[in-house]
Amino acid sequence: MTDLSAIEAVTCDVFGTVVDWRTGVATRADALLSPLGIDLDGGRLADEWRARYAPSMGAVNAGARWRHLDDLQRESLAEILAAHGVADRVDEATREALVRAWHRLPPWPDSVAGLRAIGESRVVATLSNGGMALLTNLVKAARLPFDVIFSAELARRYKPDPAPYRTAVALLDLRPEQVLMVAAHEGDLEAARGVGLATAFVERPDERGPGGGAERAADSDADLVVSDLHDLARRLRGAGAAGTG
Amino acid sequence: MTDLSAIEAVTCDVFGTVVDWRTGVATRADALLSPLGIDLDGGRLADEWRARYAPSMGAVNAGARWRHLDDLQRESLAEILAAHGVADRVDEATREALVRAWHRLPPWPDSVAGLRAIGESRVVATLSNGGMALLTNLVKAARLPFDVIFSAELARRYKPDPAPYRTAVALLDLRPEQVLMVAAHEGDLEAARGVGLATAFVERPDERGPGGGAERAADSDADLVVSDLHDLARRLRGAGAAGTG
Numbered sequence: 001m002t003d004l005s006a007i008e009a010v011t012c013d014v015f016g017t018v019v020d021w022r023t024g025v026a027t028r029a030d031a032l033l034s035p036l037g038i039d040l041d042g043g044r045l046a047d048e049w050r051a052r053y054a055p056s057m058g059a060v061n062a063g064a065r066w067r068h069l070d071d072l073q074r075e076s077l078a079e080i081l082a083a084h085g086v087a088d089r090v091d092e093a094t095r096e097a098l099v100r101a102w103h104r105l106p107p108w109p110d111s112v113a114g115l116r117a118i119g120e121s122r123v124v125a126t127l128s129n130g131g132m133a134l135l136t137n138l139v140k141a142a143r144l145p146f147d148v149i150f151s152a153e154l155a156r157r158y159k160p161d162p163a164p165y166r167t168a169v170a171l172l173d174l175r176p177e178q179v180l181m182v183a184a185h186e187g188d189l190e191a192a193r194g195v196g197l198a199t200a201f202v203e204r205p206d207e208r209g210p211g212g213g214a215e216r217a218a219d220s221d222a223d224l225v226v227s228d229l230h231d232l233a234r235r236l237r238g239a240g241a242a243g244t245g
Numbered sequence: 246m247t248d249l250s251a252i253e254a255v256t257c258d259v260f261g262t263v264v265d266w267r268t269g270v271a272t273r274a275d276a277l278l279s280p281l282g283i284d285l286d287g288g289r290l291a292d293e294w295r296a297r298y299a300p301s302m303g304a305v306n307a308g309a310r311w312r313h314l315d316d317l318q319r320e321s322l323a324e325i326l327a328a329h330g331v332a333d334r335v336d337e338a339t340r341e342a343l344v345r346a347w348h349r350l351p352p353w354p355d356s357v358a359g360l361r362a363i364g365e366s367r368v369v370a371t372l373s374n375g376g377m378a379l380l381t382n383l384v385k386a387a388r389l390p391f392d393v394i395f396s397a398e399l400a401r402r403y404k405p406d407p408a409p410y411r412t413a414v415a416l417l418d419l420r421p422e423q424v425l426m427v428a429a430h431e432g433d434l435e436a437a438r439g440v441g442l443a444t445a446f447v448e449r450p451d452e453r454g455p456g457g458g459a460e461r462a463a464d465s466d467a468d469l470v471v472s473d474l475h476d477l478a479r480r481l482r483g484a485g486a487a488g489t490g
Contacts (some may be wrong), residue, residue, distance in 0.1 A: 125381075132418075
């Protein structure tokens with residue numbers, strides 16, 4: 001078992017862990033596509049978009065050239081619209097508005113207060129594949145009380161490549177075992193564990209919508225399994241902190 | 246005259262512009278050195294330390310190897326203590342506590358509320374030579390409402406090298422003319438202007454202590470001269486914003 005009193009900073013995955021990407025994207029898609037008479041369910045669009053998410057980033061990590069998440073999202077959206085035969089009915093401005101939907105997503109009910117509670121004893125950071133501008137917009141719009149924003153963009157490699165985790169630890173000027181990675185996704189935590197971070201799994205049963213098959217706590221190898229961010233704050237408070245200077 | 250309605254983000258110098266480094270360092274130095282019976286005025290130590298600040302960073306920019314600000318500060322402190330003949334009376338823990346004094350500095354009276362007011366219409370970021378960890382500690386301790394933290398560390402070059410300004414603009418996903426650099430130091434603004442940012446000079450007459458010769462507004466070539474951060478917030482609010490998405 002990990003020594004939680006050694007933890008100085010908590011790095012959080014964002015999409016799915018802190019914010020409800022599916023509801024946010026689906027709502028915006030319905031609002032933008034219905035007036036165009038396009039019969040494509042927002043939730044389905046969100047799911048198909050998210051399905052292309054990891055493969056598109058994997059291709060960047062496998063290649064030599066860094067590409068921004070917004071650009072990957074724009075390409076994935078074009079593929080989905082074409083697959084549904086509606087590509088010629090969705091103009092550039094609407095596509096851009098859809099891509100920007102990922103910049104403003106609703107937090108889970110516990111996120112704002114839970115992060116604030118964690119922040120009372122530790123530094124709280126994002127560690128997301130969203131770009132720095134996307135995360136800045138998202139954190140500001142939802143008033144998420146992060147102390148500092150870290151993005152894969154700073155390492156120019158996407159999670160689960162080890163580079164973004166190492167970059168965050170280095171920029172925090174900490175050792176890996178002083179940093180706790182929080183996510184609703186085991187793959188993210190596995191990669192963090194691979195570079196020496198402590199890990200906490202938070203279950204987000206609604207992440208993929210009704211019957212969508214979100215990842216479950218029972219399948220996690222994390223050091224800590226928590227029910228929500230309040231629960232994590234309590235566990236950390238109980239453990240105290242060695243204290244940052 | 247710059248079109249303020251084009252400004253989407255405000256990047257702020259920190260030491261001297263947002264926080265009162267001299268009072269913070271002097272107070273901490275007096276508290277740490279007096280008990281050791283060392284007769285070195287805290288304000289004088291702060292001034293001598295700050296005098297070594299720009300040269301130490303200039304040496305890094307001129308060289309091939311990036312070095313963290315904390316390391317530069319540690320070396321400068323050693324020089325000062327040696328120059329005063331007290332090197333052997335200040336142990337490692339005290340030196341470390343002195344270096345960490347730069348991680349917790351008091352904001353100017355208008356800083357917290359002024360930044361919050363600016364944040365109502367624009368993204369507000371740090372753009373400082375302090376490291377990411379230092380800035381995270383400082384912003385958190387003083388509850389400064391920055392949306393995102395940018396440090397020269399991200400570019401591995403110190404201001405006034407153009408790289409940190411360019412890095413901030415790129416990470417904001419903006420054009421230079423959409424970013425307003427705010428500082429109490431003309432050299433900082435001159436460098437920002439050199440890469441196309443808009444500039445605002447804020448006068449901090451007490452930055453260098455009584456009779457310390459802080460930079461004055463009359464000598465500034467900035468697009469905007471403001472009396473404090475509330476004044477800047479008013480000017481920006483008056484100009485509106487094109488609006489981020």
